[in-house]
Structures are given as C-alpha cells and as structure tokens.
Amino acid sequence: xxxxxxxxxxxxxxxxxxxxxxxxxxxxxxxxxxxxxxxxxxxxxxxxxxxxxxxxxxxxxxxxxxxxxxxxxxxxxxxxxxxxxxxxxxxxxxxxxxxxxxxxxxxxxxxxxxxxxxxxxxxxxxxxxxxxxxxxxxxxxxxxxxxxxxxxxxxxxxxxxxxxxxxxxxxxxxxxxxxxxxxxxxxxxxxxxxxxxxxxxxxxxxxxxxxxxxxxxxxxxxxxxxxxxxxxxxxxxxxxxxxxxxxxxxxxxxxxxxxxxxxxxxxxxxxxxxxxxxxxxxxxxxxxxxxxxxxxxxxxxxxxxxxxxxxxxxxxxxxxxxxxxxxxxxxxxxxxxxxxxxxxxxxxxxxxxxxxxxxxxxxxxxxxxxxxxxxxxxxxxxxxxxxxxxxxxxxxxxxxxxxxxxxxxxxxxxxxxxxxxxxxxxxxxxxxxxxxxxxxxxxxxxxxxxxxxxxxxxxxxxxxxxxxxxxxxxxxxxxxxxxxxxxxxxxxxxxxxxxxxxxxxxxxxxxxxxxxxxxxxxxxxxxxxxxxxxxxxxxxxxxxxxxxxxxxxxxxxxxxxxxxxxxxxxxxxxxxxxxxxxxxxxxxxxxxxxxxxxxxxxxxxxxxxxxxxxxxxxxxxxxxxxxxxxxxxxxxxxxxxxxxxxxxxxxxxxxxxxxxxxxxxxxxxxxxxxxxxxxxxxxxxxxxxxxxxxxxxxxxxxxxxxxxxxxxxxxxxxxxxxxxxxxxxxxxxxxxxxxxxxxxxxxxxxxxxxxxxxxxxxxxxxxxxxxxxxxxxxx
Numbered sequence: 001x002x003x004x005x006x007x008x009x010x011x012x013x014x015x016x017x018x019x020x021x022x023x024x025x026x027x028x029x030x031x032x033x034x035x036x037x038x039x040x041x042x043x044x045x046x047x048x049x050x051x052x053x054x055x056x057x058x059x060x061x062x063x064x065x066x067x068x069x070x071x072x073x074x075x076x077x078x079x080x081x082x083x084x085x086x087x088x089x090x091x092x093x094x095x096x097x098x099x100x101x102x103x104x105x106x107x108x109x110x111x112x113x114x115x116x117x118x119x120x121x122x123x124x125x126x127x128x129x130x131x132x133x134x135x136x137x138x139x140x141x142x143x144x145x146x147x148x149x150x151x152x153x154x155x156x157x158x159x160x161x162x163x164x165x166x167x168x169x170x171x172x173x174x175x176x177x178x179x180x181x182x183x184x185x186x187x188x189x190x191x192x193x194x195x196x197x198x199x200x201x202x203x204x205x206x207x208x209x210x211x212x213x214x215x216x217x218x219x220x221x222x223x224x225x226x227x228x229x230x231x232x233x234x235x236x237x238x239x240x241x242x243x244x245x246x247x248x249x250x251x252x253x254x255x256x257x258x259x260x261x262x263x264x265x266x267x268x269x270x271x272x273x274x275x276x277x278x279x280x281x282x283x284x285x286x287x288x289x290x291x292x293x294x295x296x297x298x299x300x301x302x303x304x305x306x307x308x309x310x311x312x313x314x315x316x317x318x319x320x321x322x323x324x325x326x327x328x329x330x331x332x333x334x335x336x337x338x339x340x341x342x343x344x345x346x347x348x349x350x351x352x353x354x355x356x357x358x359x360x361x362x363x364x365x366x367x368x369x370x371x372x373x374x375x376x377x378x379x380x381x382x383x384x385x386x387x388x389x390x391x392x393x394x395x396x397x398x399x400x401x402x403x404x405x406x407x408x409x410x411x412x413x414x415x416x417x418x419x420x421x422x423x424x425x426x427x428x429x430x431x432x433x434x435x436x437x438x439x440x441x442x443x444x445x446x447x448x449x450x451x452x453x454x455x456x457x458x459x460x461x462x463x464x465x466x467x468x469x470x471x472x473x474x475x476x477x478x479x480x481x482x483x484x485x486x487x488x489x490x491x492x493x494x495x496x497x498x499x500x501x502x503x504x505x506x507x508x509x510x511x512x513x514x515x516x517x518x519x520x521x522x523x524x525x526x527x528x529x530x531x532x533x534x535x536x537x538x539x540x541x542x543x544x545x546x547x548x549x550x551x552x553x554x555x556x557x558x559x560x561x562x563x564x565x566x567x568x569x570x571x572x573x574x575x576x577x578x579x580x581x582x583x584x585x586x587x588x589x590x591x592x593x594x595x596x597x598x599x600x601x602x603x604x605x606x607x608x609x610x611x612x613x614x615x616x617x618x619x620x621x622x623x624x625x626x627x628x629x630x631x632x633x634x635x636x637x638x639x640x641x642x643x644x645x646x647x648x649x650x651x652x653x654x655x656x657x658x659x660x661x662x663x664x665x666x667x668x669x670x671x672x673x674x675x676x677x678x679x680x681x682x683x684x685x686x687x688x689x690x691x692x693x694x695x696x697x698x699x700x701x702x703x704x705x706x707x708x709x710x711x712x713x714x715x716x717x718x719x720x721x722x723x724x725x726x727x728x729x730x731x732x733x734x735x736x737x738x739x740x741x742x743x744x745x746x747x748x749x750x751x752x753x754x755x756x757x758x759x760x761x762x763x764x765x766x767x768x769x770x771x772x773x774x775x776x777x778x779x
Contacts, residue, residue: 031269056150064718075114109716136764142286149173203294207401207511222332368433417529452464591608605639608637678743682710688731694725743770
C-alpha cells in the first residue's frame with residue numbers, strides 16, 4: 001500500500017471530504033418540513049393530519065372502552081365524509097399467529113375494525129393501508145398509533161380528491177392491536193376484501209420523532225423494494241433491519257397479514273422511545289416532520305401501487321438495499337455471496353501485493369489481522385460498561401427503552417469507540433505499520449461480510465462493500481506514484497463508501513435498540529473507523545526515519561486525538577447525566593399492579609421492577625412467583641401485602657355439563673361484574689383440555705407439563721358486558737377447578753394506594769396500573 005507524504009493540506013482535504021459526506025448522510029436522514037393546512041388538495045399535509053391526531057389521542061382509548069368507541073365514530077365519520085364506502089367489522093378473533101392454543105392457552109378479543117374502500121377503475125388486486133386506532137391503557141397513543149391512523153385519513157382525503165386509481169385502495173383501521181393484534185387477524189382471516197390477499201402498507205410509531213424507517217417486508221421482496229425506492233419521496237430502509245426484525249419476537253399488525261397471503265411493507269418512526277406506551281405519548285409530543293414523512297411515503301406508495309399491475313410483483317428473492325443521500329441503493333440477493341467472496345479475494349490480493357512491495361512482512365500482516373480484532377471487541381464492551389455505570393447512577397433508566405434526552409449518551413458511545421480505535425492505532429502503528437493495520441481491518445470487514453452473507457444475508461453489504469472499496473483503493477494506491485495525489489484520493493473515496501454505508505447504521509441503531517444495547521452501535525462505529533483507517537493514517541504525525549526528539553514528538557501528537565476522544569466521551573456522558581434528569585416533565589418510570597383474590601380476601605401489590613424505585617418500594621418488597629393470577633402470565637414479580645378492596649370477581653355460570661365416551665363437555669358463561677379490559681379463565685394444571693370454543697371461535701386445547709397449578713387458559717380482551725361463552729372439551733375422570741379473573745385499569749380508588757409524586761411516572765407496559773380480581777370455582 002502506498003504511503004503518501006503526510007502533508008497537512010492533503011490530510012485536511014481528506015478529512016473535510018469525509019466530514020462533508022457524513023454531513024450529507026445525516027441531512028438525508030432528517031425529516032421533511034411539515035406542510036401547512038393550506039397545502040394543495042392532492043398533497044399530504046402534516047398540519048391537516050395533526051387535527052385528527054388531536055381528536056384520536058385526546059385520552060387513552062384501549063380496545064373495548066367508551067373512549068375507543070368515540071375514536072372509532074370519528075374515524076368512520078371522516079371516511080364517510082370523503083364519500084368512501086365504509087363499514088365496521090364486528091368480530092371475535094384470536095391473536096395473530098395463534099389460531100390454535102399455545103401451551104398456556106389462547107388469546108382472543110372482540111374487535112371492531114373500520115374498513116373503507118376507494119374502488120379502482122380496472123383492478124389487478126387491492127392495496128391495503130393499515131394502522132390501528134386503539135391505544136394502550138396507560139397512554140393516549142398520540143404517536144402509537146394516532147400517527148398511522150391520521151396518516152391514513154389524510155392519505156384517503158388526498159386520493160379521494162384526485163383521479164381514481166387503477167387498483168382498489170382499502171383503508172383498514174384495526175382494533176385491539178395493542179392487546180393481541182386481534183383486529184388485524186380478524187380482517188386478514190375473514191373479511192371478504194381480504195380473501196384474495198394484496199399489498200399491505202402498515203404504518204406504525206414507536207416513539208415520537210426521527211425518520212420513518214421501512215423496517216419489515218414480506219419475503220421475496222425485490223420488486224416491492226424497487227417500488228419503495230422509486231415511489232417513496234423519503235426512502236429510509238435497510239435490508240439489515242428486515243433481517244434483524246425477522247429474528248426478533250416483536251410483532252405488529254403486519255404479522256397477521258403475512259400469515260394470510262399478503263405481501264407488503266411495514267414502516268415506523270422509532271426515536272424518542274422514552275414516551276412509548278406511557279401517559280406522555282400525547283399529540284404535543286409528536287414531531288410533525290415525522291408525521292409528514294409518514295404521509296409523503298404512504299401517499300407516494302399508495303399511488304404507485306394503485307397504478308401498478310399487482311400480479312407482477314412476485315419475486316423469487318430478497319433484495320439488498322440501503323439508503324444513500326438522495327435515494328435507495330438496491331441490488332438482487334443472488335449477488336450477496338459473490339460480492340462477499342470477491343471482497344475476501346480483493347483483500348487477499350492486496351495483502352499479497354503489500355508483502356510483494358515490501359510495505360509489510362508476512363509476520364506483520366498476520367499481526368495486523370490479529371490486532372485489528374482488539375478494537376472490534378473492546379469498543380462494544382466499553383460501551384456496555386459505560387451504560388452500566390450510567391444506570392448505576394440513574395437506575396430509573398432500566399425501565400425505559402431509551403433516555404428522554406439520549407443524544408449526549410449516544411455521542412459518548414461514539415466518542416468512546418473513537419478513543420479506543422485511536423488508542424489502539426497509536427499504540428500499534430509504530431510496530432505493525434499502517435499497511436498491516438489497514439490490511440487487518442479490511443480483512444475483518446471482508447470476513448464479516450462472508451459470515452453475514454451466510455447467516456444474515458440482508459446485512460452483508462455493511463461490511464462487504466466497505467471492504468471491497470478499501471481493497472480496491474489500496475490496490476490503486478499501490479499502483480500509483482507514492483508522492484502523487486492518487487493514493488490520497490483513492491483512500492478518501494474508499495472512506496467515503498464506508499461513511500455512506502455505515503454511518504446511517506450507527507445513527508439508526510441507537511433508537512432501534514436503545515442505549516441498553518449501545519454496544520452494537522459502538523461495534524459498527526469501530527467498523528466505520530476501520531474502513532476509514534487509511535484516512536486516519538493521513539492525519540497521524542509521521543516521524544519518518546528520524547529518531548529521538550522528533551519521533552517522540554510525533555508519538556505524543558498521535559496520542560492527542562485519543563485523549564481528546566476519551567475526554568469527549570467523559571464530557572458527553574456527564575452532560576447527559578446533567579441534562580437528562582427526572583422531573584415532572586420527564587418522570588422516572590414505575591410499574592405497579594393490584595391483585596385481589598375475591599374468594600380468600602387476600603390482596604397484594606405487584607411490580608415487575610427488578611430494583612424498585614423508592615415510590616414502588618413503598619408497596620412491594622419480596623420477589624415471588626405469582627401463580628394465583630395466571631391471566632397475568634407466568635412471571636416472578638415483586639409483591640407486598642395490600643388491603644382488600646370490595647370488588648367482585650367475574651361471575652361463572654355453568655350452562656351445561658355433559659360426558660360422552662372419552663370426553664366431558666363443559667359449557668360456561670363468564671361475565672364481568674364491573675367494567676373491565678380483559679377476562680381470563682384457566683383450568684387446573686392436572687386437567688387435559690382437548691379443545692375450546694370461545695364465542696363461537698374454536699381453538700385447540702393443550703395441557704401444561706411443568707407442574708404449574710393452572711394449565712390451559714383463555715384470555716379475552718374487550719369483553720362485552722353480557723360476558724363470554726366458553727365451551728371446554730375435557731378428559732373425564734376427575735373434578736376440575738376453574739380460575740376466573742378480570743382486570744381493569746386505574747389504582748386511584750384502591751385502598752392504601754398513594755398517588756405518585758410529580759416526578760414519578762408510569763412505565764410503558766400492558767400491565768401498568770392494572771387492577772385484577774380472581775376467584776377459584778370448583779366443579
């Protein structure tokens with residue numbers, strides 16, 4: 001590899017070029033300016049959409065509540081006001097992906113989806129725009145998912161104001177997504193408009209700000225991604241995100257559609273995760289630039305899919321794709337492994353040529369390869385240790401997806417990764433040499449590319465392309481005159497490739513995974529540093545063959561960037577602790593539930609906090625398994641004694657009990673005696689349940705074998721006031737016991753409850769503030 005003279009002008013020019021590229025990348029990730037309410041009728045206006053956000057997210061509106069009924073009436077009124085054919089689908093449906101009972105039972109809900117259709121002129125299929133209009137019980141859902149719902153209402157207005165599309169456009173506002181994805185399941189499985197499948201565009205939010213990321217697709221997505229790249233005005237998405245999301249247990253309504261012959265794209269903005277599912281998720285918290293990007297992309301895609309021949313969207317492979325300033329790069333999946341192997345070959349040829357030109361010995365090349373692993377390991381480890389230290393000082397962070405003001409902490413992680421990389425380079429460069437270290441970094445990038453190509457194909461581009469660019473730049477530099485401009489230009493271009501590919505990944509990984517997994521972002525920050533290592537070397541003081549004082553000064557100057565980066569990491573972390581304090585506007589999150597056994601009169605406070613905050617610690621102390629309330633799940637929680645409230649358990653009526661041959665059929669009605677969010681019924685663990693039917697919906701039975709006192713069960717969300725009818729087909733031979741439970745929300749009226757101080761909040765959890773009442777019914 002050529003070693004250009006360390007001319008300050010060349011070094012500064014290379015650095016300025018990379019900074020300019022990085023700035024372009026960051027600017028491209030910014031959200032667009034919200035369009036005003038007087039924008040043209042055919043455009044998406046965030047201000048117009050925001051008016052619907054304010055109505056939808058005026059208060060919490062969990063599925064089945066009166067508040068949710070009001071939201072649904074508003075949504076229906078808006079769609080019908082546009083002249084669209086609009087209906088409400090009223091159904092009982094199981095959880096998406098759970099058409100048969102799991103080991104612990106089945107989850108169902110009564111749902112009321114809002115469905116509207118804009119008929120096409122010559123349909124080749126249907127395009128479905130999907131969002132959920134319900135919220136969690138603990139917050140009004142200003143972003144999750146009033147953002148998606150209001151986006152669809154504004155897109156429907158814009159489409160209805162223009163020429164009719166070729167294909168049918170169906171607007172689906174689902175119910176009970178937060179509870180169980182049951183609304184989407186009901187529509188995808190049983191609505192006539194869904195019978196032939198189609199293209200789904202699902203709109204979500206998991207935070208309050210940031211770019212809208214297309215983070216999930218159906219399989220064999222090449223043609224879908226091509227439409228996304230050319231039709232979305234702000235196409236932010238990566239095939240790496242799709243691969244990661246497929247491996248995670250997280251689900252949205254999109255999951256239910258993928259189970260039923262649909263293809264499509266799933267998008268959300270995800271930064272500002274501290275407010276997710278909390279009372280702080282209000283309309284005022286929304287970044288209207290994110291809303292504008294949601295709408296621009298949804299409208300552009302709806303129009304493009306609306307005129308496309310949907311029968312020609314089939315593909316036999318996934319595409320690799322990633323954002324670049326001004327667009328989306330994409331190439332077919334069959335190129336992934338060949339490119340990865342080509343990168344390995346190019347790096348190998350570079351190493352051979354470096355050795356042949358006497359730029360580094362074989363021993364130093366091997367040493368450079370081994371040494372390059374040091375920052376790859378130390379940077380993620382250091383980031384995790386840094387966050388552990390921060391959470392030790394600020395334990396409330398353990399209950400948050402991300403801090404309220406995470407930017408300073410993110411900068412601290414990046415600065416720490418830079419300090420580790422620079423320290424490693426300063427300590428090893430003189431002995432191993434810059435050529436060997438650059439080779440080692442590129443070699444690891446190339447090897448990671450092959451590993452990703454095999455295990456996570458959509459993410460292979462992250463290291464394959466920087467490795468290939470770096471190797472080609474090295475070969476070009478070796479072929480050029482040592483003192484000419486071409487080596488500097490070559491390594492700068494290669495560094496720019498690394499910045500364009502890896503910088504968005506670093507930026508997007510922070511909100512995607514949260515600071516608790518900041519080590520992943522630190523890893524990619526170091527990989528970016530390794531890709532740009534030759535440019536880093538241009539900035540390194542060069543002592544040449546001089547000895548003594550000059551060499552010592554060069555080494556000292558080489559240490560200065562390391563010290564500066566390390567100091568920056570400390571300062572950034574300190575500023576983060578200073579500015580991100582818990583207060584009334586940014587409360588420390590806490591979790592508390594109340595559980596009453598109406599049969600025994602025993603009540604208890606429950607919390608899932610591992611290290612309870614002082615307020616929570618006033619209610620709970622010891623940790624124990626909570627087995628008497630199976631509807632809450634099989635978890636070990638903190639508990640403490642509570643006063644018994646005068647609350648009734650759900651009423652259980654035996655409608656019929658017959659035995660025929662090898663089975664016993666038990667038909668019961670479970671009726672809540674107060675307004676509740678969910679009902680559950682569990683059978684004792686020694687009873688085999690062959691099957692069950694809930695309000696006419698059949699689910700397979702199951703039995704538990706782990707010795708728990710309660711086995712198969714049914715959890716029903718948004719139960720009607722008249723109750724739920726359940727038929728259980730049991731194995732005969734013994735007298736089963738049934739455990740009934742219902743749950744509502746709000747603890748203010750519970751005896752012994754002490755209101756939270758102003759700087760203590762509610763954690764984003766589906767069981768926060770839950771009040772559960774249970775009773776055992778022997779048969």
